[in-house]
Amino acid sequence: MDILVGSIFAGLLIGMILALVALGLTIIFGVMDIVNFAHGEFLMIGMYTGLLTAQGLGIDPLFTLPVAAVVGFLLGVICYFGFIKFLLRGPMVAQLLGTFGLMLFLRNLALLIFGSEDRAVHSGILVGKSFDVGMGIIVPATKLAAAGLSVAAFLGVWLLMNRTKIGKALTATALNAQGARYMGIPTERMNALAWGVGGASVTIAGALLVNFWSVNPFIGLLFTMIAFAIVALGGFGSIPGAFFAGLVVGIITEIPGFWDFFSYTFDADWMMNVPMTSFKYMWVYVAYFVIVVLRPRGLFGWKQ
Amino acid sequence: MEAIKNALDFSDFPRVDMFVAGAVSIGLIVFPIFPHSSFAMATMIQFLMFSLYGMGWNTIGGYGGQVDLGKAQYVGIGAYTTAVMLIRWDIPFWFSMPIGVCLSVGWSFIIGYPLFRLKGHYFAIATIATSLVLKDLFEVWDFVGAARGLEISPIKYPPPDFMRLIFREDIYYFYVILFFFFIGILYINWFRKSRLGFQLRSIKDNEDVARSLGINVHWAKIKTYAIATAFVSMVGSFHACYIKSIEPEDTMSLDISILIALMAMLGGAGSLWGPIIGAGILIPLKSYLKEWLGAQAGLVGIDLILYAIIIMLISAFEPRGVWGIVEKLRRRKRN
Numbered sequence: 001m002d003i004l005v006g007s008i009f010a011g012l013l014i015g016m017i018l019a020l021v022a023l024g025l026t027i028i029f030g031v032m033d034i035v036n037f038a039h040g041e042f043l044m045i046g047m048y049t050g051l052l053t054a055q056g057l058g059i060d061p062l063f064t065l066p067v068a069a070v071v072g073f074l075l076g077v078i079c080y081f082g083f084i085k086f087l088l089r090g091p092m093v094a095q096l097l098g099t100f101g102l103m104l105f106l107r108n109l110a111l112l113i114f115g116s117e118d119r120a121v122h123s124g125i126l127v128g129k130s131f132d133v134g135m136g137i138i139v140p141a142t143k144l145a146a147a148g149l150s151v152a153a154f155l156g157v158w159l160l161m162n163r164t165k166i167g168k169a170l171t172a173t174a175l176n177a178q179g180a181r182y183m184g185i186p187t188e189r190m191n192a193l194a195w196g197v198g199g200a201s202v203t204i205a206g207a208l209l210v211n212f213w214s215v216n217p218f219i220g221l222l223f224t225m226i227a228f229a230i231v232a233l234g235g236f237g238s239i240p241g242a243f244f245a246g247l248v249v250g251i252i253t254e255i256p257g258f259w260d261f262f263s264y265t266f267d268a269d270w271m272m273n274v275p276m277t278s279f280k281y282m283w284v285y286v287a288y289f290v291i292v293v294l295r296p297r298g299l300f301g302w303k304q
Numbered sequence: 305m306e307a308i309k310n311a312l313d314f315s316d317f318p319r320v321d322m323f324v325a326g327a328v329s330i331g332l333i334v335f336p337i338f339p340h341s342s343f344a345m346a347t348m349i350q351f352l353m354f355s356l357y358g359m360g361w362n363t364i365g366g367y368g369g370q371v372d373l374g375k376a377q378y379v380g381i382g383a384y385t386t387a388v389m390l391i392r393w394d395i396p397f398w399f400s401m402p403i404g405v406c407l408s409v410g411w412s413f414i415i416g417y418p419l420f421r422l423k424g425h426y427f428a429i430a431t432i433a434t435s436l437v438l439k440d441l442f443e444v445w446d447f448v449g450a451a452r453g454l455e456i457s458p459i460k461y462p463p464p465d466f467m468r469l470i471f472r473e474d475i476y477y478f479y480v481i482l483f484f485f486f487i488g489i490l491y492i493n494w495f496r497k498s499r500l501g502f503q504l505r506s507i508k509d510n511e512d513v514a515r516s517l518g519i520n521v522h523w524a525k526i527k528t529y530a531i532a533t534a535f536v537s538m539v540g541s542f543h544a545c546y547i548k549s550i551e552p553e554d555t556m557s558l559d560i561s562i563l564i565a566l567m568a569m570l571g572g573a574g575s576l577w578g579p580i581i582g583a584g585i586l587i588p589l590k591s592y593l594k595e596w597l598g599a600q601a602g603l604v605g606i607d608l609i610l611y612a613i614i615i616m617l618i619s620a621f622e623p624r625g626v627w628g629i630v631e632k633l634r635r636r637k638r639n
Contacts, residue, residue, distance in 0.1 A: 035425040086620035093371050094623035096428050097569055100373075100562060101615030108605035108612065221558065225436065228429050282440040285433040292426045293418040 003264070006138065007257030013139070015250020016147040019243045020205040021223055022230035023157060024076075024198035030237025031174045031194035034084065037099040039227050040220030041106035042199055046072055046206020047215040048110065051119060061121050061211050062145060068207035069200045076199025080192045103220065110217035120214035146208035153204055157197065158239055170194060174237065222281060226253075229288035235297055255283050311494035318634075321577070332482060336475045343595070345474045349546065351587040352481045353539050356488050358567030358579025360535025363492070364528045365565060366573035367501060369508030370420075374431030375564045377438045378408045378533045380556035382540025384442070387454045387550055396467035401541040408537035409530045420525045432558060439556040453551025456544070469545040477546050484542070488535065492576055495531070504528055508574075536564070570618055572627025581626050586611075 025039050036042075049071045053064040079102065087098040161167040172180040173190040181187050230249045234241025256279070314322060335348065357375065364370050385404030389395040395403075415434050422430055443451045456470070463472045471477060495501050503524045506514040515521050544550050554560075563586075571582025593607035622628055 035429070083616060083620060090619060090623040092424055093365070093369070093569065093573065094619040096371050096373075096425070097562075097565065098616055098619030101612045101619060103612075104562075104608055105612035105616065108608040111605035112609065225433065228433075232426070232429075279440060279444070282437050285437045285440075288433045289418075289430055289437075292422055292430055296422065296426060 003257055003261040007254040007261065008251065009139070010143075010257070011251035011254035012247055013143045013147045013250070014253060015247040016150045016243075017143075017205060017208060017246075018226055018230060018250055018253075019246020020150040020153055020208070021202055022227040022234070022242045022246055023154065023205075023239065024200075024202035025227045026231045026234065026237055026239065026242045027157070027161075027194055027201070028198040029231065031170055032088070032177075032191050034088070034095055035099065035228075036102075036198075037096070037224060038079075038103040038106055038220075039202060040222065040224030041103050041110075042072065042075060042202045043206040043209070043223050044110060044215065044217065044220045045075060045106065046203030047210040047213070047219070048114060048206075049203060050207030050210040051121060051215060054121060061207070062149075064207050065149070065204055068203040072199040072201070072203025072206075073196040074199075075203070076195035076197070077192050079199070080195040084195065085188075085191075103224070107217050107220055114217060116216060116218075118214040118216045121210055140212060142211040146211060149208055150205065153201060154239075154243055157201060160197070161239060166193070225288070226281070226284050229284045229291070232288055233291050249284060249287065252283050252287050253280060256280055307494055310497055311490040313497075314493060317576075325577070329486070332485075336478055342474065343591070345478065347588055347591045349474060349478055349481055350591065351583050352478075352485045353543065353546075354563065354567050354587050355580045355583035356481075356484060356539045357536055357564040358571070358583055359488050359492050360532040360539075361564050362532075362568040362573060362575075362579050363495060363504075363535075364525070364532040366568050366575070366578065367496065367508065368504040368525060368528050369574075370525060370529075371424075371428040371565070372431050372529070372532070373428050373558070373561050373565060374433075374435035375532070375536050376556045376558065376560035377435040378412070378536040379540035379543065379560060380438065380442060380552065381408045381411060382537035383544035383550045383555050384448050384454070385537075386541040386544040387456055388448055390456055390461075390468060390545075391454060397469035397541065397545050398467060401538060404541045405534045405537045408533045408540075412530050412533040413526065416526045416529045420522055420529070432561070435556065435558065435561060439552050442552040442556065449551075451552065453549060454544075456548045458548065469542070470548075477542075481539075481542060481546075484538065489576070489580075496576060500524060500527060505574075566615060568625075569623075570614070570625050572625035572630075575627045578625060578627045585626070586614075589614075 021039075021043055024042065025036060028034065028036050046068045049068045050061050050064045053059070053067045054061040083098070083102060087095050090098070159167075161170060169180070169185045170190055170193065172183065172185055173187045173194075177187050180190070226249060230242060230245045232245075233248060234243070234245030314325075317325075332348075332352075336345070357379070361372065361375055365372050382401070382404040385407055386397060386400045389400040389403070390397070419427060419430055419434070442448055448454060458470055458472070461468050461470045463470045464476060465471070466476075469477075469480065503514070503519045506517065506519065507521055507524060511521055540555065543555065567582040567586060568579045569582065570586060571580065571584075572578035590607060590611065593610060597606045618625065624631075
């Protein structure tokens, strides 16, 4: 029973952070119908930003969030004006492969600059501390803080999108770009803003993640795929959808824990022999496949 | 008979194209006679393999307009079938290759049926997902060597062994893959003029109109997907015998899938010569950049950075690839 509760709790915690990872993707897709394959690479840049700022300035990794947000915003805007703007004129094939090129570019640039070894944060106020809540729930302090801040960031973006004029302009651009242009909304700038906000939210997630996850240049693809799964489940373009789908996908990544629980409960030998931890992320891919085939709109989606 | 006549009929191309194609073919056939380094030979074989991969992708991705980014899983199925059969049961290449193609095509039908209900981005990402699932499975499956992969030892099968396709010199491999290459070109030449080829192009232009004309869109896509799969799986089997050591990471990773799509995209998707032009530009560029910048100057990853810049430039400024530029120039000349 302890394993079960512990797994669910761990899944929910990691799910809140994964939801923040996917938020940027869903904003960008919602506003301009382009799928960003380089999303995981943005996350990687956020992780390196958090790590290097913390090590360079000697501050706690948790306080590097503003730096990461600024870097992410600039990264998104630069990518938009430097590259994505030109992609939008072409067919969908070109868009897909173009953002893919961006992904390869960022990944290998990171490889060239930082080298291929794993790097992790070793010191910090929260690193290595954890609370034992009982019932088998052990909460690492870094994860708890990261999950809390991720929820706060989510609320911030939700308020921005739903309670401000800028958010309304973004929604208008998403619904009908040409109509929005007639109404005097600078759609070009709105697209850039979507990329900026998307980039900032994912680099914040990266700076949170680096507290308990080591970083290397190849980490991006895994998170790109997880983010795709979350966005597909929540519905492309839906912000509340992304949050709930993030929780679900977080629990999916804890399937090995459930597997252990059931194999102990039923005392089934064949279940213990399956190397379930190697399949940890495979279930995310399977979930993506099943979701898009059965319900392409996702749970909360309004775009088909 | 009609089919063979169609496959050999290149008369709808301008005469210049035929001269260039003939010159290149003769160049390829006589290439091994001239003195060359073993590195140049390896690059040449890679070029032929990737043009075949690209031709396969071109059927579904170029003519059909369905962006498939999961072709690497069929490279893996083909390569693993050949390697496992050779190592475990001593079944030679020429028998295991068709079996590998059958397995790949069977798998492509199973996943193709749900896959082709999707469109656009959803389809592309779902193909990646299936490919990654298969890779994860192969990495823990002990029967196929798990993450260590498989190795075909040339000591056990003394070369040259034409049936098992084990040779010591690359020149034999070169001629085998060159044979596949010419067959591939003839097949695609037939394919683009076949009923299915025309159906696909109409699906690419407008799916709803194609459906209203009575084309079974779903079935046409699945069939073409199977054709593309057969190409890729065939070359995958060859890859197993040529490289002699395969592991999930270098046969089924996403990079391979992208490379395959890129050949056709760079050269010009939806044209007969596109994948060949693309492979002819990218493969030598890749191996020589890796040799000069990566191995000699010690800059890891810089070859891939240049690669990525090419992809970005192509997709932003000339989505129809090199062949698109050629056609544009021709049209301008005519006017």
